Amino acid sequence: MKQLSYVLALVFLAAIGTTSPVTAQETPNYVNHNSTAGIPDYDIMYKKRLWRRMDLKEKQNRSFFAFNNEITKIIIEAVNAGVLFPYKNDSLLTRMSKEEFLENLKYPEYGGDQLTEEEKAMGFTEDDAWGTDDGWGDDSGWGDEGNASDAPASDGSDGSALASADYFFPADVSVLEIMEDWVFDKRRSRLFYDIQSITLILPAEKFPETGLQRLVATFKYKDLEDLFRSMPEDALWFNPQNSAEHKNLADAFLLRLFSARLIKVANPEDSYIADIYNTNPKEGLIASQRIEQELLELEHELWEY
Numbered sequence: 001m002k003q004l005s006y007v008l009a010l011v012f013l014a015a016i017g018t019t020s021p022v023t024a025q026e027t028p029n030y031v032n033h034n035s036t037a038g039i040p041d042y043d044i045m046y047k048k049r050l051w052r053r054m055d056l057k058e059k060q061n062r063s064f065f066a067f068n069n070e071i072t073k074i075i076i077e078a079v080n081a082g083v084l085f086p087y088k089n090d091s092l093l094t095r096m097s098k099e100e101f102l103e104n105l106k107y108p109e110y111g112g113d114q115l116t117e118e119e120k121a122m123g124f125t126e127d128d129a130w131g132t133d134d135g136w137g138d139d140s141g142w143g144d145e146g147n148a149s150d151a152p153a154s155d156g157s158d159g160s161a162l163a164s165a166d167y168f169f170p171a172d173v174s175v176l177e178i179m180e181d182w183v184f185d186k187r188r189s190r191l192f193y194d195i196q197s198i199t200l201i202l203p204a205e206k207f208p209e210t211g212l213q214r215l216v217a218t219f220k221y222k223d224l225e226d227l228f229r230s231m232p233e234d235a236l237w238f239n240p241q242n243s244a245e246h247k248n249l250a251d252a253f254l255l256r257l258f259s260a261r262l263i264k265v266a267n268p269e270d271s272y273i274a275d276i277y278n279t280n281p282k283e284g285l286i287a288s289q290r291i292e293q294e295l296l297e298l299e300h301e302l303w304e305y
Contacts, residue, residue: 034092036222037183037194045186046302048295049196051272052260054176060259064252065174066238071249072200073170074235075219076105078227086217090179090197096217104216105173107166108207168202173216175201178260182295184302191299195221195253225250262288 030041056065056072064071078084079101086096177199183192200216207214228235228250237252239245252258264272273291274284 032181032194032196034196034220034222035181035194036225037185037192039183039185039192039194043185043187044183046184046298048182049266050180050182050262051264052178052180053263054178054258054260056174056176058259060257063238063240064249064258065171066236069234069236069238070170071176071235072173074227074231074249075200075224076170076173079217084219084223084227086219087197088218089215090177090199090218092197092218092220101217102167104214105167107168108209168206172206173200173202175203175213176260177201177215177263184299189303191302193256197221198224221253225253261285262292265291 031038032041054061056062056070075084079086079098082098086101088094088096088100178195179197179199181192181194181196183194184190185192197218198221199218202214202216204211204213228248232248235249237247237249237257239247247255247257262273264270267276272284273288277283277287
């Protein structure tokens with residue numbers, strides 16, 4: 001009888017241990033906190049980190065870049081409003097200040113849009129060069145309502161300096177760099193594209209003097225998804241075929257409605273595909289397409305395990 005009581009006591013203690021709140025709290029420690037998929041590490045059978053370049057001017061991506069509703073406009077305005085935090089790079093460890101962010105959106109010092117002395121003598125002003133209907137809109141949050149000439153002087157900390165200085169428009173920021181994890185969940189036997197971050201880039205064509213692109217800022221995709229979900233009427237993927245079927249930008253990324261070329265796969269040298277296959281300009285593109293096909297084949301083979 002004593003032995004039976006002892007066994008029952010052990011079973012009871014074991015049951016309490018398995019339902020302990022301490023045990024339940026350990027699980028999040030095994031999950032990537034930048035992940036939107038929330039897959040625990042012990043359920044990941046295979047993973048690769050990928051980087052993709054998304055040109056918003058491509059036909060397939062124009063729905064993310066609809067006039068006056070560009071994805072870059074939504075992100076920039078959110079930073080200015082203080083509801084979204086930029087980072088310096090895709091490590092997502094160091095935050096970028098608002099002042100640095102605004103500085104990255106400025107024209108270079110040799111900006112050709114500034115008025116010449118002859119134009120100033122003819123009566124033109126900087127307000128004429130900047131324009132009052134510049135695509136930001138009166139309710140964009142970039143400065144006070146009204147014309148640029150009505151805006152008070154500012155050091156740029158509140159974003160109102162954009163009304164009187166030379167800044168790139170949101171439509172000029174036409175390239176996104178997407179960092180994502182290609183993850184196979186062995187528990188659900190399913191492949192996930194788990195986006196980690198999105199970087200805003202000013203393309204090299206905006207800097208003809210140097211021919212170099214400029215990284216504006218990087219954002220946690222988890223933060224961006226929350227932002228898009230909080231703006232169901234504004235953060236829209238434009239459906240040109242059926243206006244009743246516009247989608248939230250978060251859903252558009254989830255459904256992979258974009259086109260983005262593979263530019264890097266995680267490697268010890270942290271080299272881009274174009275740097276590895278650089279014998280001629282076509283080699284990088286061909287290698288990128290080949291690696292995409294290899295990933296598709298690998299996904300097929302993982303189902304056999």
